Amino acid sequence: xxxxxxxxxxxxxxxxxxxxxxxxxxxxxxxxxxxxxxxxxxxxxxxxxxxxxxxxxxxxxxxxxxxxxxxxxxxxxxxxxxxxxxxxxxxxxxxxxxxxxxxxxxxxxxxxxxxxxxxxxxxxxxxxxxxxxxxxxxxxxxxxxxxxxxxxxxxxxxxxxxxxxxxxxxxxxxxxxxxxxxxxxxxxxxxxxxxxxxxxxxxxxxxxx
Ligand SMILES: C[S@@+](CC[C@H](N)C(=O)[O-])C[C@H]1O[C@@H](n2cnc3c(N)ncnc32)[C@H](O)[C@@H]1O
Numbered sequence: 001x002x003x004x005x006x007x008x009x010x011x012x013x014x015x016x017x018x019x020x021x022x023x024x025x026x027x028x029x030x031x032x033x034x035x036x037x038x039x040x041x042x043x044x045x046x047x048x049x050x051x052x053x054x055x056x057x058x059x060x061x062x063x064x065x066x067x068x069x070x071x072x073x074x075x076x077x078x079x080x081x082x083x084x085x086x087x088x089x090x091x092x093x094x095x096x097x098x099x100x101x102x103x104x105x106x107x108x109x110x111x112x113x114x115x116x117x118x119x120x121x122x123x124x125x126x127x128x129x130x131x132x133x134x135x136x137x138x139x140x141x142x143x144x145x146x147x148x149x150x151x152x153x154x155x156x157x158x159x160x161x162x163x164x165x166x167x168x169x170x171x172x173x174x175x176x177x178x179x180x181x182x183x184x185x186x187x188x189x190x191x192x193x194x195x196x197x198x199x200x201x202x203x204x205x206x207x208x209x
Contacts, residue, residue: 007124018080036148041065050112056119060087102132109136121165137202147196
């Protein structure tokens with residue numbers, strides 16, 4: 001059974017790698033990836049008054065896309081202080097929090113939209129991450145799990161470094177099992193060659209009698 005110490009160790013490994021990867025994330029985003037990133041944001045459809053959390057924000061790649069929707073309240077969360085320091089320089093209007101998303105303080109939320117872009121495979125425990133985040137969602141909140149290079153690309157990264165990317169992106173078949181018993185419902189799922197996009201919406205759990 002995995003324990004908290006294992007999670008800390010996993011997170012320290014992530015930190016170490018991403019603290020030294022800032023330069024690589026500074027590269028310009030290719031036009032096709034940019035287009036698919038726009039599709040991800042459009043599917044989430046954040047409104048001007050929404051509070052948005054970007055999990056594993058890195059240098060804040062998603063932030064300008066979210067800001068273009070008129071969203072003023074954006075929180076970027078990341079394990080890597082070096083990534084966040086670059087994100088902070090780029091997007092001084094956003095708020096940032098350094099740490100594991102499952103430990104994000106209650107007062108940072110609640111959130112209407114939570115993005116996990118190109119990071120869900122890196123979670124120590126995907127179900128635990130979803131359970132923690134669903135406690136920070138508003139009544140109409142949603143979680144967007146996405147990868148603008150697709151699930152097969154994420155699998156290649158996992159094959160290269162299985163310590164870094166621990167899990168595959170959930171399939172349409174495995175997702176219901178992953179969220180079973182959580183206050184979440186699968187609202188949209190699409191696994192195309194170069195775009196993985198899944199939307200989970202908050203549904204309050206009604207106690208069974
Ligand atoms: C591959 S980068 C993706 C960055 C960004 N989302 C993007 O689309 O370019 C993954 C980022 O997630 C962060 N990360 C990994 N696990 C995390 C966790 N449990 N909580 C918060 N951030 C995490 C890493 O430090 C890294 O900066």
